[in-house]
Amino acid sequence: MNTQTLEQMKQLRFYGMLRAFNTSLAPNSIGYTNDELIAYLMQSEWDDRQNRKIERLTKAARFRYSAVMENIDYDGTRNLDRNQIRRFTTCDFIKNQENILITGSTGSGKSYIASAIGHQACSQGFKAMYFNANKLFTMLKISKADGSYLKQIDRLEKQDLLIIDDFGLKALDNLNRHSFMEIIEDRHGKRSTIIASQLPVEAWHEIIGEQTIADAILDRLVHTAHRINIKGESMRKKLRNKH
Structure with a gap:
C-alpha cells in the first residue's frame, strides 16, 4: 500500500509530499495522528513548490x-x-x-x-x-x-x-x-x-x-x-x- 502511494506521489510530482511521507515511514519517525500527518504532508509539498519556484525565478533573473x-x-x-x-x-x-x-x-x-x-x-x-x-x-x-x-x-x-x-x-x-x-x-x-x-x-x-x-x-x-x-x-x- 505504501509503495503504491509513494509511486502515485512521484507520478503526480508531489515531490515534497513524497519526501515527507518517506520520512514518516522511518522506524524512528514521530508518531503522527491522521490530522497531523495530513498537515505535515501538505506543508512539505507547499514548501517544496515554493522553494522550486524561487529557484526558477532566481535562475531566470x-x-x-x-x-x-x-x-x-x-x-x-x-x-x-x-x-x-x-x-x-x-x-x-x-x-x-x-x-x-x-x-x-x-x-x-x-x-x-x-x-x-x-x-x-x-x-x-x-x-x-x-x-x-x-x-x-x-x-x-x-x-x-x-x-x-x-x-x-x-x-x-x-x-x-x-x-x-x-x-x-x-x-x-x-x-x-x-x-x-x-x-x-x-x-x-x-x-x-x-x-x-x-x-x-x-x-x-x-x-x-x-x-x-x-x-x-x-x-x-x-x-x-x-x-x-x-x-x-x-x-x-x-x-x-x-x-
Missing part, C-alpha cells in the same frame, strides 16, 4: 551576484541608510510600482545591492530580470534586425522588477534612446525598475540625449524613485586589501 540583503556592508563611509535598505526587504516598492536609482563610483557596490534586492524579490515570488545596460541595448538592436523586438519588449514589460546595471557608460544613440523610452513608458505606473549608474542622476539627461525624450524618461523614472547614493572607497579594493 540572471543576477550578476548571488547577493543577499543581510551581507550588505553598512560601513559609515558608504552613506547607506540601513533603515531605507531594510525597508526594501518587504518589496513594498514593487507592490507600489516604485523605482530605485543607485549611484556611486566604480566598485562601490551598486551591482551587489541591486542584485541583493533582486534576489529578495524572487524570494517573495516576484519575477525579475537583470541586465547590463550595454548588453540590453545590444540585444534589443539585434532583436529589431531579426524581428523579435516586440517579443523582447513584451518580456521586459512583464517583469515585476527590471534591473538595468552600469547605465550611462555609453551615451545612447537614437535607436537605444527610443528603446529605453519604450521600456520605461511600458513599465511606468505598472512595474518597478532599478537602475544603477556611476553617474549622478543629474547627468543622465546628457547620456540619454534629445531633450524631449530625456525629459519624458527621467520624469517617469525619478517621480516614484527611491535614491541610493553610495560613497566611500571601492569595495573591490577594500576586499583586496583584506586578503
Whole structure:
C-alpha cells in the first residue's frame, strides 16, 4: 500500500509530499495522528513548490551576484541608510510600482545591492530580470534586425522588477534612446525598475540625449524613485586589501 502511494506521489510530482511521507515511514519517525500527518504532508509539498519556484525565478533573473540583503556592508563611509535598505526587504516598492536609482563610483557596490534586492524579490515570488545596460541595448538592436523586438519588449514589460546595471557608460544613440523610452513608458505606473549608474542622476539627461525624450524618461523614472547614493572607497579594493 505504501509503495503504491509513494509511486502515485512521484507520478503526480508531489515531490515534497513524497519526501515527507518517506520520512514518516522511518522506524524512528514521530508518531503522527491522521490530522497531523495530513498537515505535515501538505506543508512539505507547499514548501517544496515554493522553494522550486524561487529557484526558477532566481535562475531566470540572471543576477550578476548571488547577493543577499543581510551581507550588505553598512560601513559609515558608504552613506547607506540601513533603515531605507531594510525597508526594501518587504518589496513594498514593487507592490507600489516604485523605482530605485543607485549611484556611486566604480566598485562601490551598486551591482551587489541591486542584485541583493533582486534576489529578495524572487524570494517573495516576484519575477525579475537583470541586465547590463550595454548588453540590453545590444540585444534589443539585434532583436529589431531579426524581428523579435516586440517579443523582447513584451518580456521586459512583464517583469515585476527590471534591473538595468552600469547605465550611462555609453551615451545612447537614437535607436537605444527610443528603446529605453519604450521600456520605461511600458513599465511606468505598472512595474518597478532599478537602475544603477556611476553617474549622478543629474547627468543622465546628457547620456540619454534629445531633450524631449530625456525629459519624458527621467520624469517617469525619478517621480516614484527611491535614491541610493553610495560613497566611500571601492569595495573591490577594500576586499583586496583584506586578503
